[in-house]
Amino acid sequence: MSYFDNIRTFVRVYELGSMSAAARDQRISAAVASSRISQLEDYLSVRLFHRTTRQLNPTEQGNIFYEGACKILEAIDEAEAAINSITQSPRGLLHVAAPLGVGRRLIAPLIPEFKREYPLIDLRLRLSDRKLDLTAEGIDAAFFLGVPEDSSLRIKKIADCARVLCAAPSYLAERGAPESPQQLTAGTHDCLNLRYPGAPEFQWPLEMPDGVQRFAVKGPFESDDGDVLTDWALAGLGITLKPVFEIAEHLSSGALQPVLTESPPVPIQMALLYTHRRHQDPKTRLFIDWMTPRVQADLKKSTL
The missing domain is CATH 3.40.190.10 (Periplasmic binding protein-like II)
Structure with missing residues (x-):
């Protein structure tokens, strides 16, 4: 799996534009991230990034490899999702985002119950009131208040919040x-x-x-x-x-x-956002279907 780990790290370095940011995203040290990129470059016999003390930019070869790397990882993800669907045992890592208030009061309290029911799924919850790019930041599903500007995202309405x-x-x-x-x-x-x-x-x-x-x-x-x-x-x-x-x-x-x-x-709309590809993943579909009625029930308890 080390070669695929190197590819995943490369993709996140490319998308985030930072070795340290990619390391944090992958939950590894910056030294490990740098080592993985170096291993990949040695294997391919090309430079994938131009590095300076302040900037990190992809080379022409890096741009070409990124396109192919995304296809490789997408194929692997789809294959794993198909296996999970057949075995009916969704597993793996799920990245979820939510606004601070939504996450703290509605989502975080439900996560332990979800984990007890589905112990093979590990969940990373990111809370922020800022605008997120689901694709660039590797988010599988994001709770959202308002109307999303990105029309390419799929949306599942949860409720209109007073x-x-x-x-x-x-x-x-x-x-x-x-x-x-x-x-x-x-x-x-x-x-x-x-x-x-x-x-x-x-x-x-x-x-x-x-x-x-x-x-x-x-x-x-x-x-x-x-x-x-x-x-x-x-x-x-x-x-x-x-x-x-x-x-x-x-x-x-x-x-x-x-x-x-x-x-x-x-009133403001609360919804779940996800990309079309993410929704093909059984664990993402499961999370959305599991969370929606529970959040709706909790919202009904909080009325004037």
């Missing part, structure tokens, strides 16, 4: 509750914004009497971590827009209170 505008009692006591959505854009109130490179939503869509309107809210605080916004809201720093399931406990306790309830945020 959202709420809310703030801490201390903030409302000091600043008062907003009386209209327009106050959110006029600087009358501080809004806590989720912003990160590639974020699809920089405005808050609210349901108004004459239809949905989008408000470019203002505020001194921003973060690319949704839980940081929750902490800031609890500390009385402003108003935040959150999926109800993320802050259900704080709403129940009164630590956060809904505002502008007559103009609520538009």
